Each structure stands twice: as structure tokens, then as C-alpha cells.
Amino acid sequence: MQARDRIGDRYELTYPIGRGGMGQVWAGFDERLDRPVAVKFLRQMEVPEDERETAVKRFRREARATARLDHPGVPVVHDLGEHGDDLYIVMQLVRGYVLADLIAEQEQLAVGEAASIAAQVCSVLAAAHSASLVHRDLKPQNLMITPAGVVKILDFGVAALLGPTEQSRLTATGHTLGTPAYIAPEQASGGAVGPGADLYALGCILFEMLTGTPPYEAKNAPDMLRRHMQSPIPVITEYRADVPDDLGHLIYCLLGKKPTDRPGTAEEVQQLLTPFLSEERQTSAEKSGGTEARADAWAGPNPVQGTAQELAELHQRAQELAEEERFVQAAEVLERALEPAQGVREVLDPQVVAVRLDLANLRMLAGNYRMARDDFEELARVLEQPGGDQSLGRQCREQARSCQVELGE
Template structure:
């Protein structure tokens, strides 16, 4: 376990723990404390931080056991190496508190999906269940049981990968560790709890399979297996009442899939499928088949990993909303101005510290907040987006930077008042992003066009013209157009007349010498 020193002073109004993890906003509460969204200042990446506050410990009648369970959550989760389990980055103490640093998942909770869209199609429901079964296979092989599998502990990432969360009450199957559930405790959620778990707190892999059966039934039918006014009534039904087959509930499903759900919900653990691997095998016939695709969007579709296995993603972020702005009330003008100024200032400070990811997200949050639409005039939005693109570029996220530069150029097309210098600069940055991304041919086409426009419209911009020539010559030499590259480099040497041109002159001479050396 990592033990750190005293708490660092807050930066920009946010709390920093362990001298590197900045907490930005609460996400929610789990069975083991608070969960916060945050940033790792050292690695400039998004994180989620689970805190077990001192007050939470004080409320417990057994703080020592609660502390051990929290630490065990980190150890157990880290032990399961599977794409469907959030990665654990760190665990430690901060004063009287414990913290757990995890991968932050961008996606949607399965409980929210059920509430809005259930019943789901067979392909969606089976794709979710199969991915959960794959996670359980890895967990059970590592001698771990989840014990509280339910929709609120499952997320579907934007990529379509299903993530199983909160191993906080997991039990250890084999020796070597003390089981951290005290006698008399019944860990789990009544609506998804296996009969033997409810009766005597027995934790086995078969109990997780029962919970999976409850989830799959709910995905396909839109209803929980059993419902009752209180927890005792729900537990009684799980222990004594046979589940209603899906087709008797009016759900159109294949007979064998219905049989699998009933087998998972068997009262006797011995009558359930042998293991999670068998569940996955029985779900295989209902999974979508692979499709031909060069790329797929990140849209939170759980069938994507099966339809497009290992296909590259077309986007790593969610699009900006295009809904009617009237749907969101306007923010208080004074508070809105204060927020815009303070977050822009904070973003600049973060860039000075080399924390480009967090700086970019601050600016993007301003652009996405429609309550600020009165303050964010078109000109102001353009300036913020330009800074956002620059921050992405400086941070090396050229794909995100290109998206913003492309958006800016589209906005410039609709605004004839934008200075031509701004338009050409934006085009140059977009072409540079394509160069960094390896899109050499398209970047070369854009730089050729850009060079012509600079010579025609802004011939006095000598330094930029030289820079475009050098960059274009580099691309052409890489693609075998060495004669054209040499001509551009000679033009650089002929046109460079100021001290500021020395760098471009040196670059051109080195490139010409290199071409001569290679005989190209």
C-alpha cells in the first residue's frame, strides 16, 4: 500500500491528495465511500478517486474491518486483469482518509439504460450479458466473487465495452486472506441476491451467476425477476417462488435463451450452469456476427466489440449537443461571467504546468454549457475554441486538435468578417495536425493550397511562407517527390532575408544535404 505525506494545498479551489490527484467534482457514492472525478497532475490524465472519509469510518461500528475492506477492494480489483474491469492506479492514505485511484470510464450506467430503453433487443441484452460473463470468468479464475452484481454496478463505455464496477464486497475463495464480512452481515442487493447468499451469506461463483441471471432477465423483459414492497418480501420470493419464464412474460426470445435464464435462476446452486465460461458459451449463438468495417464510432453500443472486433474508433469523445438552447435556462449573468473568466484563467495556469488534458476539458465544458449562451457570443466562442485546439495540440492530442480546427474552419466559412490571417493560420494548424497523424498525402495537398493562398493573399508573411515550404518539402521527400522537395528548399534559401529566417535556412540546408547523401 502506498502511504503519502501531508495533504497539499488546494490548486484552483480543488482539493489535491497525495500531492498529485486533484479532485474536481463528485460522481456519486458507492458501498465503500465517495467517488470523485479528478486528474492525475503528474501524468495529465483523467481519473476516478474513491474516498473513504474519516466521517464514514467514525459512523461504522467496526472501523478496522471497514478499512481492511477498502484496502482489499484495491487489491482485489487490481488482481482481475480484464478490459471489463476498471484499472487500479494507486491506493493510499491521506490523513485519516483512504483513497483508491482508478481508471475513469466515459460511458453510461446500465441501470440508466434499463430505465430509459428496456426491454432491450436480444442482441443488446446478450452482448451485455456475455461481456459480464467474460469478466466473471476472469474474476472467478482469480478466486474472486463479486457478490453484488447488479445494473448499477455495470457501465457501458463509449467503446461498447461493458465494465463491471465495485468489487468492494468481493470475497476471497481460497486461503491466504481473511474474509472481511462479519457474521450476521448480508452483503449484496436483495433484488439480485442468490437464495443461498440471502440465507446464510454464502459466497460462491454460482451466486454471481444467479445475479447475472437476474440482470439478463431484466434486460430482456424490462422488469426485475421478483418485486415486493420491502427487502424481506423480495428475499422470500428469491428463496421460494419459481421465476416466470420470459415468454410467459410476453417477451419474444429463443427457447434456449429462455432456458439459460431459468438455469441461471435455479434455486439450487448445483442446478445452475457449471461456470461463467459455460454461460458465455451458451450465449454465443445469439451474439452478433463480425461485420466488415474500416472503423466504428464510439456510441456506447455493447454489440460493437462483437460486430467490429479490434476495429479502430472514429472518435474518442462525445459530440456537442445540437438540442434547442431554449431547453436550458440562462445562467445568472454575473456568475456566468465570473465562471468564464475564472475557468479560462485556470486553464491557462494548467497549461503553464503542462496539464493540457485538464485545461482542454475546462474550456470544452464552457463550450458545452448552454446556460452560458448569452455570454458566449460567436466571437468569444471562437476564441475559446481556438485556445482549446491549441491546448490539444500542445498536449500532443493531434486528433482532438484537428477536430477543433476543422470546426473553426467551418465556422469561418459562415462568417465573412473573420480576418484572412486567422483563416490561413487555422488551415496551417489543421495541416500540421494531419502531418503529425501521418496523413501525409492529405496534409501535402492542404499545404500546397495553403502556400498558394499565402503567396497570393499575404505575401508579406515571409516566416509562415518559409515554414509551409519546409513542412511541405519534408512531406514530399517522404513520399518520393524529391525533385519537388528540392525546389521548395531552394526557394526557402533564396527567399530567406531576415535573421528570423535563420532556422528555416538551417532546416533547408540540412534537408538538401540529407537528400544528396541518400542520392535522392
């Protein structure tokens, strides 16, 4: 795959944001609806032949399982199709922090914040379990926190139906699906997997959010599986003294060796978490401004190096997109083009000013009046400095007022 490739005669790939053993995830744009998307590919030829049929079934199941869940904590699935020898899923592009990165940065999250994240996960799990789906691979790498503080669960690729006629494990002989550090004992032993496995994984994640490490550590995967099945349940208050006893007891129960030792439902766990929720809704991801992160995944490196020539080329590309009325995509091109120029925002560089002005106009055309207003006001402030284009500054003030009117403010 390459940037600018077109998939399904409507999705244009922009840059890669993730790669696994059997596929890739790309950021892209839906040309028809002018919206950013994530395109996840299964490269069939990279899958061992004896596992290919299973991988294809799992990939299609991911699309259908995720599409069935109408919940703000699940990325929206837009499309499923084939591109040459590859299958692809088109999904909502999620921006924010991967929880694993947040834990690595913060080491230990505040009790209220960890409880808030876990409660949101419970809300998604409740919807999934009521739809007869169990995720089976919950882990910090599969949890995203958006800049608005919304937790989204990614990758239902190993989800299994819970119906009596279809307790499908979709697993190759001898393989255990799931991630060893968060896998329930019954899952590790190859037994039947139900909602309790997701609650066990949530217990592991809560433990890690509060202590900085998973409940068990081992040198290899087989040893990790044995530890989940046989080692004593760790008591979290021995690792962190400020964890309330009731929350510690809940985590201990979530880590029960048998599903019957754990709380019965995700709704019950959510209610038990309520007393510990942070009064301050802002998460660490919001405080740090968030980052573009993975969209199953999902984030992406900024491919722009910031030379004047590259800025000009991207400016031209955005103008071409704007002529096709692909305003949102054009605006994103300019956003990425301007990132290396952040240090010269106060400088009246004509090229940078022209790009910033076009970005503000594109956001206005796309209906993003709040961001456009802020862009125009900031530009006006810069242009009104000594040596700036005072007339253009006044025009920016007028455009900012127009946006204010559109916002009804």
C-alpha cells in the same frame, strides 16, 4: 472534500461524482501524469465504530482485488493511500452509461444487445473467478457501458477470496452483503458464496435488460430475499415473446435456486450467449452518444453555469494548467466551460472562439490529434463565414493539416 483539494501530493479533485453511506467519489486529475482519475474515499468517521474495522478491510480489499484483475472490463487501480482520517483509492475514470440508466431509458433492450452486454460481463467474471475472486454484488448500477461499447464492472468492494483458507465474508453480524434484487439464494441465506452467485446475479440482470424489471419484486428487502429463496423461477418468454427459447432456457438455468442448477462457469455462459449476439456492435449508449456517467459511479454534474465571467475564469484556469504542461487537464476544463455554450457554436463570439481555439491547441499538445483536427476544421468553417476572421480560419486549416500529418493520413 472540496474542488481543487490535493490528495497524496499529486491528485487534484475537480468535482464530486457520487456519494454513498460511508464515502465519496470525486473526479480528479493526476498532476504528475496529466490524466483524469476517479478518487474514491472511505470516510472512516462516518462509519459506525463497531463496523469501522470491517469497512476498512473491505475498502483495502477492493483496491487489491480490482488491481489484480488485468482485464479491459475492470477499471485500472492506480493508487491506494490515506488522507487525514480517510482512505482513498485512485482509479481509472470511466465515462459512459450506467446500465441501470440505459434500462430505464430503453425499458427493454434488443435481444442481441442484452446478450452482447452479458457476454462481456462473463468475460470479466471468467478472469475474476480464475483469480479466485467472486464479485458478490453484480447489479445494473455496477455495470458501465463506455461510448465505445465496452462493458466495465465497477465496485469489487464486497469481493471475497475463494481460496480454501480465506472464504472471507467480511460482513458485520447479521448483515447480508449484496443487493436484494440480484442476490443469489445461498447468499441471501448467509451460506457460502462462490462463482455461482455471480452467475445468478447475471441471470437477474439479463432478465431485467430484456423485460425492464428484475425477476422478482417485493415491498421490502426481507421479502425480496425470501422470494429469491422460495418463489418459482419466472419464465422470461411469458414476459416477452420474442426472446428465443434457448436464451430463455439459459436465463432459467442461471436463476436456479442451487449453484449446481446453474451453468458451471462464466466461460460456459459466454459460449451459450454467442448465438444471440447482435451483429450490430453499436449499443444504445453509443447511438445516443453516451453520457459522462459514474466512475464507481462515475459521472458528474456539469458545475459550470455558463456566464461570461465563469467562462473567463475557467479559461484562465486552463491557461495556468497549460503553463504547467498539464494539457489533458486544461483541455477538460475548457470542455466543461464550453458545454453551456453549445447553442452558440455557430456564433462568432470572440470569447467562445478564443476558448475553442485554445481547446484545439491543447488537444494537439496532448497528442489527441484526431479530436484536435476536428476542432480546427470546425473552427475554420465557422471563421470562414461572412464577418469572420478569415486569416485565423486559414491558420486553423493549416493546423488541421498538421494534425492529419501526425495521424499519418
